[in-house]
Amino acid sequence: MGCYGQDIFQPVALGEPPNSIGLRDGHPVPRLGISDPGGPLETNKFYQNFVLGSQGSPSFVMPYTLTWAKGSGNALSWGMAISHLDESQKVFGPSNADIPNAPAGYYINALGIQSLILSAAEFGQNTALTTDSLLPFSVNVHLQPSFGSGSVxxxxxxxxxxxxTGQYVNLQPAIQSSVFFRSIAAAGQPAPGIYKYRVTLEDGKIWLIYAIPVNGLTPNFQLVSSTLLRGLPNWYGDIQIAKLPDDSSESIYDNAAGAYPTAGHIAGSAHNTTAQYSLSWSKGGAYSANTTLLMFALPHHCDSFESSTRSNMTNLTLATTTKGNATAVVGDFWVLEETSLPVSMGFAPWRPEDATDAQGSLTLSQAALSLIQNISAIEASQNMSAQSNLNSMYYSGKALSKFAQLVYTMHDLLDQQELAKAALLELESCFEVFSTNRQQFPLLYDTDWKGLVSSASYVTGDPGVDFGNSYYNDHHFHYGYFLHAAAVIGYLDPTWLVANKDYVNALVRDVSNPSSLDQWFPVFRSFDWYHGHSWAKGLFESGDGKDEESSSEDAMFAYGLKMWGKTVGDASMEARGNLMLSVLSRSLQNYFLITSDNTNQPADFIGNKVTGILFENKADHVTYFGADLSYVQGIHMIPIMPFSTLTRTQQFVHEEWLTYFADGAVRQAIDIDGGWKGIVYANLANINPSAAYNFFTQPNFDWGWIDGGASLTWYIAYSALLGGATT
Known part of the structure; x- marks a missing residue:
């Protein structure tokens, strides 16, 4: 890579979690079929369905979908079913807004289509699925006629x-299809020892099969029926399957056959506002020494490829389930570049175009200062303990972050140092409840999957309590607020760091451990460097895969990571947070926050402006807690913080406002109730700070318009410093 500087992926720490956090085994979710787990296990990855519940829900590998057939379908197969749907095959649902010409309320890709199936004649009802090497980008899946069989x-x-790719050891290959074979033709040998077949299914789709026997002899595939293509018994070798979208792409596959990736790796460095990072792959296969890998890139990858990687892009594309078209790229590694890292972003309001440290250049008018000081005094008198010591890590974290932002605003922006110092002491006392693990449901270190989880589900028996924290759901949403609060406290009181750094770093490591050297936590539990954003869902089987409901709280974690790294002087962590924010900004604008010129989400859906809940297999313009449009849009706004102007571009906010919240729009802002009203108006400050400032400073302002995790003081200062108060 051409960028030299700070290594972005240095370990946070390598020691055990703080003593205040007890160790416990017996997690409620068993590790189904995981062979020799050894170190930490991933809990939020694309392959999680293979180790959860029925083991029969899909894995969305992009661009393919893999599902253990388990005797289902026309082929009654016990092998691994492969499917790929074209963009035209997406199914759209009705709008959730009762207005003319409203966009589709959701789209989904059909499940259960078994185009081709990698199987074996020996597989039946006793077939066992096991896994090993559960890594950030990959997993090895094994099918055996029965547990312990030497054939695999x-x-x-x-x-x-x-x-x-299927690696066969002493099995009789069975390539099956529940869509039915229309025709199969031997198509020569792209290289000596690689036997190619061209398959046309009854749906008209064309697939390629490459067989590479260990002994070099023909596999002698025979078409037994419309659902079964069978090879020789006691066979050893590899079989590779790919979808062929058009004839012009065939030679691209031919040149790549015989090699395949076995694991992915990430590395990178940052210097000033530029970072380069690489995605690279270990590879296997009989021809891997002389064959370069062919890997599919998502649209946001292609946008940020460095020139040498960009030159290796091909004209081979396949639709993905929810991320537009994937483009095949020739190369054993990619180099990607972000040239506008938000290094100058601090705790103060900020815009991407700010070239200097905004934190030191912002001032409030005397009129605005006097007005906000009165409000901050009211908010600082609230009972911080009552609002933060709750039975939920999520809501507790939101409260701590809210008061931290209030204290910062008073201290640095409002010239209220003495009042801020008193509030800071109270905030430190509230945070200590958590750093000493004395909250209502203390954290514990789960020795089975290896991570920090709430004890709530262990105590109540309810998997969904606190949004499934005990089951590794939403950790990035929950712990990001704690990181931000800790960053502010440590910034204002560096002596506080001595007693609290290890605890906060443990939260960082649980969600976002960057290094396999740390054997206490998996690498990047939540953030997916292939997709460019995090996934929720944790240890819950899900037919449509992982999902993310709040893109803004995903960014909140990256922001908290950056600011905590800055506060404690961890340059690698700070750079990693900056890079994650930049990658998130790119991926969110490609997939979650949809402007009218978006080409990655379907044309019938982009009018929604946000995806709502984005799954691996569908997008649904709702939330888990209701379908009110202020909720659906607002969950992608909260919290309104300095990073909001980075991830939510002015073009997007303008289009969203006109669509949903302007006078005469579907859900006028003036009609919104409760805390969502404050969120929507704080978001408006991005494009119309004066209107936002006037809303928050109106006479007889209703405090019910402020969400429990938000501060009116911050909202007014935010609107004012973005340009809402010029006098």
Whole structure:
């Protein structure tokens, strides 16, 4: 890579979690079929369904979908079913807004289509699925006729792989289809020892099969029926399968056959406002020494490819389930670049175009200062303990972050140092409840999956309590607020760091450990460097895969990470947070926050402006807690923080406002109730800070318009310093 500077992926720490956090085994979710787990196990990855529940829900590998058939479908197969749907095959649902010409309320890709199936004649009802090497970008999936059998079909499943590869050991290959074979033709040998077949299914789709026997002899596939293509018994070798969108792409697959990725890796460095990071792959296959990998890139990858990687892009594209078209790229590694890291972003209001440290250049008018000082005094007198010591890590974290932002605003922006110092002491006392693990449901270190989870589900028996924190759901949403609060406290009182740094770093490591050297936590539990954003869902089986409901709280974690790194002087962590924010800004604008010129989400859906809940397999313009449009849009706004202007561009906010909240729009802002009203108007400050400032400073302002995790003081200062108060 051409960028030299700070290593972005240095370990945070390597020691055990703080003594205040007890160790406990017996997690409610068993580790189904995981062989030799050894170190920490991933809990929020694309392959999680293989180790949860029925083990029969899909894995969305991009661009393919893999599902253990388990005797289902026309083929009654017990192998690994492969499917890929074209963009035209998406199914759209009715709008959730009762207005003319409203966009589709959701779209989904059909499940259960078994185009081709990697299987074996020996597979039946006793077939066992096991896994090993559960890594950030990959997993090895094994199918055996029964547990302990020496015969095995192993599939290295890696994000972006261009072939689905099966490694056969002493099995009789069975390539099946529940869509039915229309025709199969031998198509020569792209290289000596690689036997190619061209398959046309009854749906008209064309697939390629490459067989690479260990002994070099023909696999002698025979078409037994419309659902079964069978090879030789006691066979050893690899079989690779790929979808062919058009004839012009065939030679691209031919040149890549015989090699496949086995694991992915990330590295990178940052210097000033530029970072370069690489995605690279270990590879296997009989021809891997002389064959370069072919991997599929998502649209946001292509946008940020460095020139040498960009030159290796091909004309081969396949639709993905929810991320537009994937483009095949020739290369064993990619180099990606972000040239506008938000290094100058601090705790103060900020815009991407700010070239200097905004934190030191902002001033409030005397009129605005007097007005906000009166409000801050009211908010600082609230009972911080009552609002923060709750039975939820999520709501507790929101309260701590809210008061931290209030204290910062008073201290640095409002010239209220003495009042801020008193509030800071109270805030430190509230945070100590958590750093000493004395909250209502203390954290524990789960020795099975290896991570910090709430004890709530252990005590109540309810998997969904506190949004499933005990089951590793939403950790990035929950702990990001704690990181921000800790960053502010440590910034204002550096002596506080001595007793609290290890605790906060443990939260960082649980969600976002950057290094395999740390054997206490998996690498990047939540953030997916292939997709460019985080996933929620945790240890819950899900037919449509992982999902994310709040893109803004995803960014909140990256922001908290950056600011905590800055506060404690961890340059690698700070750079990592900056890079994550930049990558998130790119991916969110490609997939979640939809402007009218978006080409990655379907034309019938982009009018929604946000995806709502984005799953791996569908987008649904709702929330988990209601379908009111202020909720659906607002959950992608909260919290309104300095990073909001980075991830939510002015073009997007303008289009969203006109669509939903302006006078005469679907859900006029003036008609919104409760805390969502304050959120929507604080978001308006991005494009019309004067209107936002006037709203928050109106006479007889209703405090019910402020969400429990937000500060009116901050909202007014935010609007004012973005340009809302010029006098």
């Amino acid at each position: 079909l192993t599939m290295p499943v890696v994000q972006g792989m261009s072939f689905v």
